[in-house]
Amino acid sequence: MSPIIKKKAGVLGATGSVGQRFILLLAEHPDFELSVLGASPRSAGKKYKDAVTWKQVDLLPESSSEIVVCECKAEYFADCDVVFSGLDADFAGEIEKEFVDNGLVIVSNAKNYRRDPNVPLVVPIVNVDHIDLIENTIKNQTDKKGFQICISNCSTAGLVAPLKPLIEKFGPIEFLTATTLQAISGAGFSPGVSGIDILDNIVPYISGEEEKMEWEVKKILGSYETSSNEIKLLSDKEIKVSAQCNRVPVSDGHTECISFKFKSRPAPSVEQVKQAMSEYVCDAYKLGCPSAPPHSIIVLDEANRPQPRLDRNRGNGYAVTVGRVREDPIFDFKMVVLSHNTIIGAAGAGILIAEYLLAKRLI
Ligand SMILES: NC(=O)C1=CN([C@@H]2O[C@H](COP(=O)(O)OP(=O)(O)OC[C@H]3O[C@@H](n4cnc5c(N)ncnc54)[C@H](OP(=O)(O)O)[C@@H]3O)[C@@H](O)[C@H]2O)C=CC1
Ligand SMILES: N[C@@H](CC(=O)OP(=O)(O)O)C(=O)O
Numbered sequence: 001m002s003p004i005i006k007k008k009a010g011v012l013g014a015t016g017s018v019g020q021r022f023i024l025l026l027a028e029h030p031d032f033e034l035s036v037l038g039a040s041p042r043s044a045g046k047k048y049k050d051a052v053t054w055k056q057v058d059l060l061p062e063s064s065s066e067i068v069v070c071e072c073k074a075e076y077f078a079d080c081d082v083v084f085s086g087l088d089a090d091f092a093g094e095i096e097k098e099f100v101d102n103g104l105v106i107v108s109n110a111k112n113y114r115r116d117p118n119v120p121l122v123v124p125i126v127n128v129d130h131i132d133l134i135e136n137t138i139k140n141q142t143d144k145k146g147f148q149i150c151i152s153n154c155s156t157a158g159l160v161a162p163l164k165p166l167i168e169k170f171g172p173i174e175f176l177t178a179t180t181l182q183a184i185s186g187a188g189f190s191p192g193v194s195g196i197d198i199l200d201n202i203v204p205y206i207s208g209e210e211e212k213m214e215w216e217v218k219k220i221l222g223s224y225e226t227s228s229n230e231i232k233l234l235s236d237k238e239i240k241v242s243a244q245c246n247r248v249p250v251s252d253g254h255t256e257c258i259s260f261k262f263k264s265r266p267a268p269s270v271e272q273v274k275q276a277m278s279e280y281v282c283d284a285y286k287l288g289c290p291s292a293p294p295h296s297i298i299v300l301d302e303a304n305r306p307q308p309r310l311d312r313n314r315g316n317g318y319a320v321t322v323g324r325v326r327e328d329p330i331f332d333f334k335m336v337v338l339s340h341n342t343i344i345g346a347a348g349a350g351i352l353i354a355e356y357l358l359a360k361r362l363i
Contacts (some may be wrong), residue, residue: 007081007363009354010036012072012095015043015052017189018086018109021347023048027061029351030290031358034064035080038072040091045069055189074102081363084350085110088190100146105363107149107350111208114150114216117230121150121219123157124289124352125282125296125318125344126164130224130231131353135362137229149353152220153212154345155180155245155254158337160220161320161344162297163239163260165280167221170268172238175331176260178213180243182206183250183308186341193247203247213243253308254341261331273333274299274325289355291348293319306338317343318352 009026013019014037026034038044043051049065070076072095077083085096085108092110099106113119118137120130134147152160159178167173184193187206197203222233248255262268268276277297285292293315299322300306306321314321317340328334339345357363 004030006031006033007358008033008035008079010038010077010080010083011086012038012083013086013088014048014069015039015189016086016088017055017185017192018342018346020052020054020056021342022084022086022350023061023064024056024058025343025347025351027063031355032082032351034067036077037064037067037069038076039069041071043069044071053189074099074104077104078102080104082107082354082357084347084354086347088188096148100148103144103146105147105357107151107353109151109346109350111153111212113148114152114219119148119150120231121152121216122349122353123152123160123220123344124284124349124356125293125320126160127220128283128353128356131356131360131362132224132226133229133231135360136226138362151346151349151353152216153209154186154339154341155182155209155243155256156213156216156220157345157349158254158256158320158339159213159258160217161339162277162322162335162337163217163221165276165297166273167239169272169276170262170264172263173260174240174263176239176241176258177331178241178243178256178258180209180245181248181250181255181257182209182245183252183254183341184247185252186254186345187247198247198249201249204244206245206247209245210243213245214241217241250308252340252342253312254339254345255306255308256337257334258337259328259331259334267332270325270327270333277322284352284356287356287359289352289359291316291318291352291355295319297322299323299325306336308338311338312340318348320344
Protein backbone atom coordinates (compact mmCIF):
# COMPACT_ATOMS: atom_id res chain seq x y z
CA MET A 1 0.00 0.00 0.00
CA SER A 2 1.40 3.44 -0.90
CA PRO A 3 1.92 5.83 2.05
CA ILE A 4 -0.68 8.55 2.56
CA ILE A 5 0.78 11.89 1.48
CA LYS A 6 -0.42 14.51 3.93
CA LYS A 7 -1.03 18.14 3.00
CA LYS A 8 1.46 20.61 4.47
CA ALA A 9 0.05 23.04 7.02
CA GLY A 10 1.54 26.20 8.50
CA VAL A 11 0.38 28.06 11.61
CA LEU A 12 0.73 31.82 12.13
CA GLY A 13 0.55 32.97 15.72
CA ALA A 14 1.55 29.45 16.76
CA THR A 15 2.53 30.44 20.31
CA GLY A 16 -0.84 31.96 21.30
CA SER A 17 -4.04 30.55 22.76
CA VAL A 18 -5.48 29.63 19.36
CA GLY A 19 -2.04 28.67 17.98
CA GLN A 20 -1.47 26.16 20.79
CA ARG A 21 -4.83 24.55 20.04
CA PHE A 22 -3.80 24.25 16.37
CA ILE A 23 -0.61 22.47 17.48
CA LEU A 24 -2.66 19.93 19.44
CA LEU A 25 -5.26 19.34 16.74
CA LEU A 26 -2.70 19.00 13.95
CA ALA A 27 -0.40 16.65 15.90
CA GLU A 28 -2.32 13.53 14.93
CA HIS A 29 -4.39 14.71 12.02
CA PRO A 30 -4.97 12.13 9.27
CA ASP A 31 -4.70 14.61 6.35
CA PHE A 32 -2.42 17.46 7.48
CA GLU A 33 1.13 17.59 8.76
CA LEU A 34 2.48 20.56 10.61
CA SER A 35 5.28 21.98 8.55
CA VAL A 36 5.98 25.66 9.43
CA LEU A 37 5.30 27.69 12.58
CA GLY A 38 5.29 31.49 12.68
CA ALA A 39 5.00 34.02 15.49
CA SER A 40 6.35 37.47 16.36
CA PRO A 41 9.98 38.52 15.88
CA ARG A 42 10.35 37.90 19.66
CA SER A 43 9.79 34.16 19.09
CA ALA A 44 11.41 33.76 15.67
CA GLY A 45 14.64 31.75 15.64
CA LYS A 46 13.75 29.79 18.79
CA LYS A 47 12.66 26.15 18.95
CA TYR A 48 8.90 26.02 19.51
CA LYS A 49 9.31 24.47 22.98
CA ASP A 50 11.47 27.47 24.00
CA ALA A 51 9.35 30.15 22.33
CA VAL A 52 5.99 29.03 23.70
CA THR A 53 4.59 29.35 27.21
CA TRP A 54 2.55 26.16 26.99
CA LYS A 55 -0.77 26.44 28.84
CA GLN A 56 -2.75 23.44 27.60
CA VAL A 57 -3.83 20.52 29.79
CA ASP A 58 -2.50 18.11 27.13
CA LEU A 59 1.28 17.86 26.82
CA LEU A 60 3.11 19.73 24.06
CA PRO A 61 3.37 17.19 21.21
CA GLU A 62 6.96 16.09 20.57
CA SER A 63 6.47 16.44 16.82
CA SER A 64 6.20 20.24 17.18
CA SER A 65 8.57 20.96 20.03
CA GLU A 66 11.80 21.05 17.99
CA ILE A 67 10.44 23.06 15.04
CA VAL A 68 12.21 26.43 14.79
CA VAL A 69 9.69 29.29 14.77
CA CYS A 70 10.03 31.75 11.90
CA GLU A 71 8.77 35.25 11.21
CA CYS A 72 5.37 35.49 9.52
CA LYS A 73 6.61 36.06 5.97
CA ALA A 74 5.03 34.32 2.98
CA GLU A 75 8.39 33.14 1.60
CA TYR A 76 8.87 30.79 4.57
CA PHE A 77 5.41 29.25 4.03
CA ALA A 78 5.64 28.87 0.24
CA ASP A 79 5.39 25.03 0.40
CA CYS A 80 2.26 25.01 2.58
CA ASP A 81 -1.01 23.77 1.10
CA VAL A 82 -2.90 25.69 3.79
CA VAL A 83 -1.87 28.26 6.41
CA PHE A 84 -3.91 28.69 9.60
CA SER A 85 -3.77 32.06 11.30
CA GLY A 86 -4.10 32.68 15.03
CA LEU A 87 -2.46 36.09 14.74
CA ASP A 88 -3.00 39.04 17.00
CA ALA A 89 -5.46 41.20 15.02
CA ASP A 90 -3.13 44.22 15.31
CA PHE A 91 -0.76 42.45 12.90
CA ALA A 92 -3.00 39.98 11.02
CA GLY A 93 -4.23 42.50 8.42
CA GLU A 94 -0.93 43.15 6.65
CA ILE A 95 0.58 39.71 7.19
CA GLU A 96 -2.43 37.77 5.88
CA LYS A 97 -2.69 40.07 2.84
CA GLU A 98 0.94 39.35 1.95
CA PHE A 99 0.24 35.61 2.15
CA VAL A 100 -2.83 35.78 -0.12
CA ASP A 101 -0.99 38.03 -2.57
CA ASN A 102 1.70 35.37 -2.75
CA GLY A 103 -0.77 32.65 -3.74
CA LEU A 104 -1.25 31.05 -0.32
CA VAL A 105 -4.50 29.76 1.20
CA ILE A 106 -5.22 31.39 4.57
CA VAL A 107 -7.83 30.21 7.07
CA SER A 108 -7.90 32.97 9.67
CA ASN A 109 -9.21 33.46 13.18
CA ALA A 110 -8.48 37.16 13.18
CA LYS A 111 -11.30 39.67 12.77
CA ASN A 112 -9.64 41.85 10.10
CA TYR A 113 -11.28 40.50 6.89
CA ARG A 114 -14.54 39.07 8.26
CA ARG A 115 -16.63 41.85 6.71
CA ASP A 116 -14.90 41.70 3.30
CA PRO A 117 -17.59 40.69 0.75
CA ASN A 118 -15.02 38.54 -1.09
CA VAL A 119 -14.16 36.54 2.02
CA PRO A 120 -16.52 33.85 3.33
CA LEU A 121 -17.10 33.99 7.09
CA VAL A 122 -17.52 30.36 8.03
CA VAL A 123 -18.60 28.34 11.05
CA PRO A 124 -18.03 24.91 9.53
CA ILE A 125 -20.92 23.15 11.28
CA VAL A 126 -23.22 25.86 9.90
CA ASN A 127 -22.34 27.39 6.52
CA VAL A 128 -19.58 25.59 4.61
CA ASP A 129 -21.69 26.23 1.49
CA HIS A 130 -20.44 29.86 1.58
CA ILE A 131 -17.09 28.46 0.42
CA ASP A 132 -18.75 28.11 -3.01
CA LEU A 133 -17.95 31.81 -3.32
CA ILE A 134 -14.25 30.90 -3.46
CA GLU A 135 -14.83 27.85 -5.67
CA ASN A 136 -16.71 29.93 -8.23
CA THR A 137 -14.17 32.76 -8.09
CA ILE A 138 -11.10 30.61 -8.69
CA LYS A 139 -12.52 27.96 -11.03
CA ASN A 140 -11.56 29.81 -14.22
CA GLN A 141 -8.16 30.99 -13.01
CA THR A 142 -5.27 29.30 -14.77
CA ASP A 143 -2.45 30.42 -12.46
CA LYS A 144 -2.41 29.57 -8.74
CA LYS A 145 -3.98 32.42 -6.76
CA GLY A 146 -4.32 32.70 -3.04
CA PHE A 147 -7.57 33.06 -1.15
CA GLN A 148 -8.77 33.60 2.37
CA ILE A 149 -11.54 32.23 4.56
CA CYS A 150 -12.36 33.76 7.92
CA ILE A 151 -13.58 32.00 11.03
CA SER A 152 -16.12 33.87 13.13
CA ASN A 153 -15.82 35.38 16.55
CA CYS A 154 -15.92 32.51 19.07
CA SER A 155 -19.15 33.55 20.83
CA THR A 156 -20.83 33.96 17.46
CA ALA A 157 -19.89 30.38 16.52
CA GLY A 158 -21.76 28.96 19.52
CA LEU A 159 -24.76 31.15 18.84
CA VAL A 160 -25.30 30.45 15.14
CA ALA A 161 -25.08 26.66 15.42
CA PRO A 162 -28.47 26.08 17.10
CA LEU A 163 -30.05 28.96 15.15
CA LYS A 164 -29.30 27.33 11.80
CA PRO A 165 -31.72 24.36 12.06
CA LEU A 166 -34.29 26.47 13.92
CA ILE A 167 -34.45 29.08 11.15
CA GLU A 168 -34.46 26.34 8.49
CA LYS A 169 -37.44 24.65 10.15
CA PHE A 170 -39.44 27.50 11.71
CA GLY A 171 -38.47 30.61 9.72
CA PRO A 172 -36.88 33.96 10.69
CA ILE A 173 -36.10 34.93 14.28
CA GLU A 174 -37.50 38.37 14.93
CA PHE A 175 -35.66 39.10 18.19
CA LEU A 176 -32.83 37.41 20.06
CA THR A 177 -30.92 38.37 23.20
CA ALA A 178 -27.69 36.67 24.23
CA THR A 179 -25.82 37.09 27.50
CA THR A 180 -22.39 35.46 27.37
CA LEU A 181 -20.13 34.01 30.07
CA GLN A 182 -16.80 33.78 28.25
CA ALA A 183 -13.71 31.77 29.20
CA ILE A 184 -10.35 33.42 29.87
CA SER A 185 -8.61 31.52 27.03
CA GLY A 186 -10.74 33.68 24.72
CA ALA A 187 -8.78 36.75 25.74
CA GLY A 188 -5.52 35.26 24.44
CA PHE A 189 -2.17 34.78 26.20
CA SER A 190 -0.34 37.96 25.33
CA PRO A 191 -0.73 39.25 27.90
CA GLY A 192 -3.98 37.43 28.80
CA VAL A 193 -6.35 38.12 31.67
CA SER A 194 -4.49 38.60 34.94
CA GLY A 195 -5.41 36.49 37.98
CA ILE A 196 -6.24 39.53 40.10
CA ASP A 197 -8.78 40.70 37.51
CA ILE A 198 -10.67 37.43 37.13
CA LEU A 199 -10.33 35.54 40.43
CA ASP A 200 -13.50 35.90 42.54
CA ASN A 201 -14.84 38.18 39.82
CA ILE A 202 -16.76 38.74 36.57
CA VAL A 203 -15.77 41.44 34.07
CA PRO A 204 -18.89 42.74 32.29
CA TYR A 205 -17.09 44.08 29.19
CA ILE A 206 -15.18 42.56 26.26
CA SER A 207 -14.09 45.18 23.77
CA GLY A 208 -15.93 44.99 20.43
CA GLU A 209 -17.46 41.59 21.21
CA GLU A 210 -21.13 42.62 21.31
CA GLU A 211 -20.95 44.47 17.98
CA LYS A 212 -19.19 41.49 16.36
CA MET A 213 -21.84 39.04 17.57
CA GLU A 214 -24.71 41.27 16.44
CA TRP A 215 -23.24 41.70 12.93
CA GLU A 216 -21.51 38.38 12.18
CA VAL A 217 -24.71 36.37 12.75
CA LYS A 218 -26.22 38.12 9.73
CA LYS A 219 -23.39 37.15 7.39
CA ILE A 220 -23.03 33.54 8.57
CA LEU A 221 -26.77 32.85 8.44
CA GLY A 222 -27.07 34.73 5.14
CA SER A 223 -27.17 32.90 1.83
CA TYR A 224 -24.68 32.29 -0.94
CA GLU A 225 -26.21 33.48 -4.23
CA THR A 226 -24.82 31.51 -7.17
CA SER A 227 -26.05 33.90 -9.88
CA SER A 228 -24.26 36.94 -8.48
CA ASN A 229 -21.51 34.97 -6.69
CA GLU A 230 -22.01 36.86 -3.43
CA ILE A 231 -23.06 36.32 0.16
CA LYS A 232 -26.40 37.99 0.88
CA LEU A 233 -26.61 39.07 4.52
CA LEU A 234 -29.80 38.62 6.56
CA SER A 235 -31.59 41.91 7.10
CA ASP A 236 -32.71 43.39 10.42
CA LYS A 237 -36.19 42.07 9.59
CA GLU A 238 -34.85 38.53 9.31
CA ILE A 239 -32.94 38.54 12.59
CA LYS A 240 -32.23 41.15 15.24
CA VAL A 241 -29.64 40.31 17.89
CA SER A 242 -28.77 42.06 21.15
CA ALA A 243 -25.66 40.73 22.93
CA GLN A 244 -24.15 41.38 26.37
CA CYS A 245 -20.70 39.90 26.94
CA ASN A 246 -18.97 38.98 30.20
CA ARG A 247 -15.61 37.41 31.10
CA VAL A 248 -15.86 34.73 33.80
CA PRO A 249 -13.30 32.58 35.65
CA VAL A 250 -13.56 29.51 33.39
CA SER A 251 -10.51 28.19 31.50
CA ASP A 252 -12.17 27.05 28.23
CA GLY A 253 -15.76 27.11 26.95
CA HIS A 254 -18.12 30.00 26.29
CA THR A 255 -21.63 29.79 27.78
CA GLU A 256 -24.48 31.88 26.35
CA CYS A 257 -27.94 32.37 27.87
CA ILE A 258 -30.23 33.20 24.97
CA SER A 259 -33.91 34.11 24.49
CA PHE A 260 -35.57 34.35 21.09
CA LYS A 261 -38.85 34.92 19.33
CA PHE A 262 -39.81 33.55 15.92
CA LYS A 263 -41.52 35.79 13.39
CA SER A 264 -44.16 33.25 12.37
CA ARG A 265 -47.17 32.41 14.54
CA PRO A 266 -48.00 30.03 16.08
CA ALA A 267 -44.57 29.30 17.53
CA PRO A 268 -43.41 25.66 17.58
CA SER A 269 -43.46 23.64 20.80
CA VAL A 270 -40.45 23.10 23.08
CA GLU A 271 -40.28 19.49 21.88
CA GLN A 272 -40.23 20.57 18.22
CA VAL A 273 -37.42 23.03 18.94
CA LYS A 274 -35.36 20.35 20.71
CA GLN A 275 -36.00 17.84 17.95
CA ALA A 276 -34.95 20.26 15.18
CA MET A 277 -31.62 20.87 16.93
CA SER A 278 -30.95 17.20 17.80
CA GLU A 279 -31.67 16.01 14.26
CA TYR A 280 -29.43 18.55 12.58
CA VAL A 281 -26.49 17.05 10.65
CA CYS A 282 -23.96 19.48 9.18
CA ASP A 283 -22.80 19.38 5.54
CA ALA A 284 -19.15 18.87 6.57
CA TYR A 285 -20.13 15.59 8.25
CA LYS A 286 -22.20 14.51 5.25
CA LEU A 287 -19.14 15.11 3.07
CA GLY A 288 -17.01 12.87 5.30
CA CYS A 289 -14.74 15.51 6.92
CA PRO A 290 -12.92 13.50 9.63
CA SER A 291 -13.31 16.05 12.46
CA ALA A 292 -16.97 16.85 11.78
CA PRO A 293 -19.26 15.75 14.63
CA PRO A 294 -22.08 13.32 13.73
CA HIS A 295 -24.34 15.44 15.95
CA SER A 296 -23.39 19.12 15.68
CA ILE A 297 -25.87 20.11 18.40
CA ILE A 298 -26.23 17.98 21.50
CA VAL A 299 -29.40 18.70 23.47
CA LEU A 300 -29.31 17.84 27.18
CA ASP A 301 -32.37 17.38 29.39
CA GLU A 302 -30.67 17.62 32.81
CA ALA A 303 -31.81 20.76 34.63
CA ASN A 304 -28.29 21.89 35.53
CA ARG A 305 -26.48 21.41 32.19
CA PRO A 306 -24.55 22.33 30.07
CA GLN A 307 -21.55 23.17 32.27
CA PRO A 308 -18.20 24.19 30.72
CA ARG A 309 -15.96 21.73 32.58
CA LEU A 310 -18.32 18.79 31.98
CA ASP A 311 -19.63 19.46 28.50
CA ARG A 312 -17.15 21.56 26.46
CA ASN A 313 -15.42 18.50 24.94
CA ARG A 314 -18.56 16.90 23.54
CA GLY A 315 -17.96 15.89 19.93
CA ASN A 316 -14.23 16.43 20.69
CA GLY A 317 -15.01 20.13 21.08
CA TYR A 318 -16.55 20.37 17.60
CA ALA A 319 -20.16 20.08 18.80
CA VAL A 320 -22.27 22.72 20.53
CA THR A 321 -24.24 21.69 23.63
CA VAL A 322 -27.68 23.11 24.40
CA GLY A 323 -29.69 22.74 27.59
CA ARG A 324 -32.53 24.21 29.63
CA VAL A 325 -34.74 24.66 26.55
CA ARG A 326 -37.97 26.14 27.86
CA GLU A 327 -40.71 28.65 27.13
CA ASP A 328 -39.99 32.32 27.81
CA PRO A 329 -42.69 34.68 29.14
CA ILE A 330 -41.52 37.57 26.91
CA PHE A 331 -39.90 35.84 23.91
CA ASP A 332 -40.93 32.37 22.68
CA PHE A 333 -38.04 30.33 24.14
CA LYS A 334 -34.94 30.56 26.30
CA MET A 335 -32.00 28.14 26.55
CA VAL A 336 -28.31 27.81 27.43
CA VAL A 337 -25.67 27.18 24.75
CA LEU A 338 -22.09 26.03 25.39
CA SER A 339 -19.26 25.88 22.84
CA HIS A 340 -15.52 25.25 23.10
CA ASN A 341 -14.08 28.63 22.19
CA THR A 342 -10.68 27.46 20.95
CA ILE A 343 -12.01 24.35 19.13
CA ILE A 344 -15.30 24.99 17.29
CA GLY A 345 -14.87 28.72 18.08
CA ALA A 346 -11.35 28.96 16.63
CA ALA A 347 -8.65 26.39 15.75
CA GLY A 348 -10.99 23.40 15.34
CA ALA A 349 -13.15 25.45 13.01
CA GLY A 350 -10.02 26.18 10.95
CA ILE A 351 -9.14 22.48 10.74
CA LEU A 352 -12.69 21.55 9.74
CA ILE A 353 -12.71 24.23 7.03
CA ALA A 354 -9.41 22.85 5.68
CA GLU A 355 -10.86 19.32 5.68
CA TYR A 356 -13.77 20.67 3.64
CA LEU A 357 -11.39 22.46 1.23
CA LEU A 358 -9.53 19.17 0.78
CA ALA A 359 -12.73 17.20 0.20
CA LYS A 360 -13.76 19.78 -2.44
CA ARG A 361 -10.23 19.67 -3.99
CA LEU A 362 -9.70 23.37 -3.35
CA ILE A 363 -6.32 22.64 -1.74
N1 LIG B 1 -8.71 32.78 21.92
C1 LIG B 1 -9.87 32.56 21.33
O1 LIG B 1 -10.75 31.83 21.85
C2 LIG B 1 -10.19 33.20 20.01
C3 LIG B 1 -9.31 34.07 19.37
N2 LIG B 1 -9.62 34.60 18.15
C4 LIG B 1 -8.69 35.47 17.42
O2 LIG B 1 -7.55 34.69 17.06
C5 LIG B 1 -6.37 35.47 17.08
C6 LIG B 1 -5.39 34.87 18.08
O3 LIG B 1 -5.96 34.92 19.37
P1 LIG B 1 -5.22 34.34 20.64
O4 LIG B 1 -4.54 33.09 20.29
O5 LIG B 1 -6.25 34.34 21.69
O6 LIG B 1 -4.12 35.49 20.92
P2 LIG B 1 -2.74 35.39 21.70
O7 LIG B 1 -2.47 36.73 22.22
O8 LIG B 1 -2.75 34.26 22.65
O9 LIG B 1 -1.67 35.04 20.53
C7 LIG B 1 -1.26 35.99 19.58
C8 LIG B 1 -0.24 35.40 18.61
O10 LIG B 1 0.14 36.44 17.69
C9 LIG B 1 1.57 36.50 17.65
N3 LIG B 1 2.03 37.86 17.36
C10 LIG B 1 1.98 38.95 18.15
N4 LIG B 1 2.57 40.00 17.54
C11 LIG B 1 3.00 39.56 16.33
C12 LIG B 1 3.70 40.17 15.25
N5 LIG B 1 4.08 41.45 15.28
N6 LIG B 1 3.99 39.41 14.18
C13 LIG B 1 3.63 38.11 14.14
N7 LIG B 1 2.98 37.48 15.13
C14 LIG B 1 2.66 38.20 16.22
C15 LIG B 1 2.02 36.04 19.03
O11 LIG B 1 3.38 35.62 18.97
P3 LIG B 1 4.41 35.82 20.20
O12 LIG B 1 4.11 34.74 21.20
O13 LIG B 1 5.74 35.64 19.55
O14 LIG B 1 4.18 37.19 20.74
C16 LIG B 1 1.03 34.90 19.28
O15 LIG B 1 1.48 33.74 18.64
C17 LIG B 1 -6.80 36.89 17.47
O16 LIG B 1 -6.98 37.63 16.30
C18 LIG B 1 -8.12 36.65 18.20
O17 LIG B 1 -8.92 37.78 18.18
C19 LIG B 1 -10.79 34.24 17.53
C20 LIG B 1 -11.68 33.40 18.10
C21 LIG B 1 -11.44 32.82 19.39
N1 LIG C 1 -13.14 38.13 21.94
C1 LIG C 1 -13.19 36.69 22.10
C2 LIG C 1 -12.07 36.04 21.37
C3 LIG C 1 -11.65 36.80 20.16
O1 LIG C 1 -10.54 37.16 20.07
O2 LIG C 1 -12.59 37.06 19.26
P1 LIG C 1 -12.38 37.94 17.94
O3 LIG C 1 -11.44 37.21 17.06
O4 LIG C 1 -13.69 38.09 17.37
O5 LIG C 1 -11.77 39.25 18.34
C4 LIG C 1 -13.16 36.40 23.60
O6 LIG C 1 -12.80 37.32 24.28
O7 LIG C 1 -13.47 35.35 24.08
